[in-house]
Each structure stands twice: as structure tokens, then as C-alpha cells.
Amino acid sequence: MGSGSCPTWMCPARRSWRTCRPRSTSGSSETHRPTTSTRSQSCASSDGSCSSPQPPYRDLPVKSDEAWKHSLADLETTLWPAQRLWVGDEAERDAVSRRHISDADLGPPVHAAEVAWRVRAVQRATNHLLAYLDGEQVAPAWRDCEDDLDAWRNFIQFTGAALRDLHVRVELEPIGPSQPPDETSLYSAAMLQLVNDLAANETVRTCANETCGRPFVRQLGRSVYGGHRRIGTRYCSSSCARAQYAREKRRRDRTARGPASIGQSGFQEAEEPNRRARA
Numbered sequence: 001m002g003s004g005s006c007p008t009w010m011c012p013a014r015r016s017w018r019t020c021r022p023r024s025t026s027g028s029s030e031t032h033r034p035t036t037s038t039r040s041q042s043c044a045s046s047d048g049s050c051s052s053p054q055p056p057y058r059d060l061p062v063k064s065d066e067a068w069k070h071s072l073a074d075l076e077t078t079l080w081p082a083q084r085l086w087v088g089d090e091a092e093r094d095a096v097s098r099r100h101i102s103d104a105d106l107g108p109p110v111h112a113a114e115v116a117w118r119v120r121a122v123q124r125a126t127n128h129l130l131a132y133l134d135g136e137q138v139a140p141a142w143r144d145c146e147d148d149l150d151a152w153r154n155f156i157q158f159t160g161a162a163l164r165d166l167h168v169r170v171e172l173e174p175i176g177p178s179q180p181p182d183e184t185s186l187y188s189a190a191m192l193q194l195v196n197d198l199a200a201n202e203t204v205r206t207c208a209n210e211t212c213g214r215p216f217v218r219q220l221g222r223s224v225y226g227g228h229r230r231i232g233t234r235y236c237s238s239s240c241a242r243a244q245y246a247r248e249k250r251r252r253d254r255t256a257r258g259p260a261s262i263g264q265s266g267f268q269e270a271e272e273p274n275r276r277a278r279a
Contacts, residue, residue: 162191
């Protein structure tokens with residue numbers, strides 16, 4: 001992420017990432033069904049402010065408020081030089097939250113620096129995983145890592161912190177009117193996906209589309225029922241497959257037209273002297 005405009009606040013929509021939570025109540029006569037759930041703790045209070053005792057860096061390997069503020073200052077200075085620094089001022093977050101209290105679909109406000117912090121962490125963890133699955137050294141994926149052992153310590157610290165509040169279990173969910181869902185951050189979901197791919201020792205392929213070339217595990221865009229192909233795929237998505245097919249077809253068509261055009265031109269040139277001789 002490079003330098004850009006002044007950092008800002010954003011209020012993510014609550015339904016952008018949905019998980020299930022326990023629905024059963026004591027003495028309820030509702031019909032229930034078993035479901036699996038990934039649950040996290042929410043910090044939104046009834047007045048719209050973030051009143052949870054958990055720090056805003058709970059899903060990051062940060063040990064104290066001072067370390068959090070110092071890391072934010074370094075990041076904001078790098079990304080947005082000459083701009084006013086936020087450096088973890090929770091009073092400002094509460095002020096932003098109160099301005100948007102009337103919109104029930106919005107979650108607690110998140111500063112751009114917090115998003116940038118987590119995006120960088122996901123990028124480095126992803127580079128680590130790709131290097132490992134390719135049989136390469138993982139130390140270059142992180143800053144200031146002495147060796148692969150040090151890099152693995154980083155990977156464990158970052159993913160462990162991100163997945164701290166995620167617990168997969170079976171719950172009872174009523175069959176009836178839906179209830180407000182629990183919320184899980186996109187950052188934690190991304191780290192969970194990386195850990196799942198590591199545990200499954202997934203095969204990472206490179207998209208064969210000449211203009212794409214991104215690494216992928218599952219092909220997206222061709223499933224009707226939510227599954228995704230992993231075996232026998234060359235492209236990361238159906239759109240990449242169609243684009244490469246169209247590109248190769250145009251090449252075949254040009255190749256097929258080339259000799260025919262040359263042959264036709266040569267035939268016409270040979271006929272011209274004959275017509276002149278007959279004349």
C-alpha cells in the first residue's frame with residue numbers, strides 16, 4: 001500500500017460478514033435445527049459506541065496500548081505523510097460512532113490505519129503460505145526475519161491472534177424469524193482461510209490466463225450450489241477461462257486466415273499476365 005489521501009473512518013455494514021449464534025432460550029417452544037457456527041465477540045453497545053473491554057488490537061500480535069499507538073504512528077507516517085495522525089485515539093472513534101448511531105446496519109467505526117495494518121498482515125501471511133507450499137524459504141515473506149524459524153514464529157503469532165475468538169461448534173438454531181447475527185472481521189476470516197489451506201496442504205496453482213497469473217486453490221464462478229473445483233483446473237475463475245479461450249481462438253483464426261490470404265493474392269498475380277497475353 002502506497003501513500004495516498006488523508007486517512008478516514010469507515011463503518012462496515014453488519015451483514016457484510018455473517019455468522020450464526022445460539023438461538024435457544026429457556027422454556028422456548030420453538031423448533032430448532034443443529035448448525036455449525038464460527039462465533040466472535042462484538043464490541044458494539046446499545047448506544048453505538050465500542051464499549052467492550054477488549055482492546056481494538058485484540059486480533060493482532062500487539063502486547064500493549066503503547067505498542068499499538070507506536071505501530072499506528074509508524075504506519076500512518078509511511079502511508080499518509082504530512083497528514084494528522086490518529087494513533088489510536090478511542091475518543092475520536094466514539095465521536096464518529098455517535099454521529100452514525102441512527103443507522104442500525106452499521107458496525108463500530110474502523111479507521112483506515114487499522115485496515116491497512118491488517119491488510120499488510122494478511123499479505124505477509126499469504127506470501128508465507130505460498131512460499132511454504134512451493135517448497136521455498138518463508139523468511140522473505142516477513143520484515144527483519146533472520147531465518148525460517150523466526151518467520152514461522154511470526155506466522156503463528158499473527159494467525160493465533162486473528163483466530164483467538166473463533167470457535168467452531170454445533171448449536172441449535174430456531175426455524176423461524178431470523179435473529180441478528182454475530183460478527184466476525186474480514187481480517188480474522190482471511191487468516192482462518194490461510195490456516196485451513198495450510199492444514200489441508202492445499203495445492204496452489206497459477207492461473208493460465210496470460211493477463212492474470214494469480215495464485216489460486218479453488219476455481220471460482222462456475223458453481224451453482226456453492227462448491228468450487230480444485231482438481232483439473234487451469235484458471236482461477238470462469239471469467240479468466242473464457243478470456244483465455246477467446247484470446248487463443250482469435251490467434252487460431254488469424255493463423256487460419258493468413259495462408260489463405262497469401263494464396264489468393266498469389267493466384268491473382270499469376271492470372272494477370274495470362275489476361276494480358278490473351279489480350
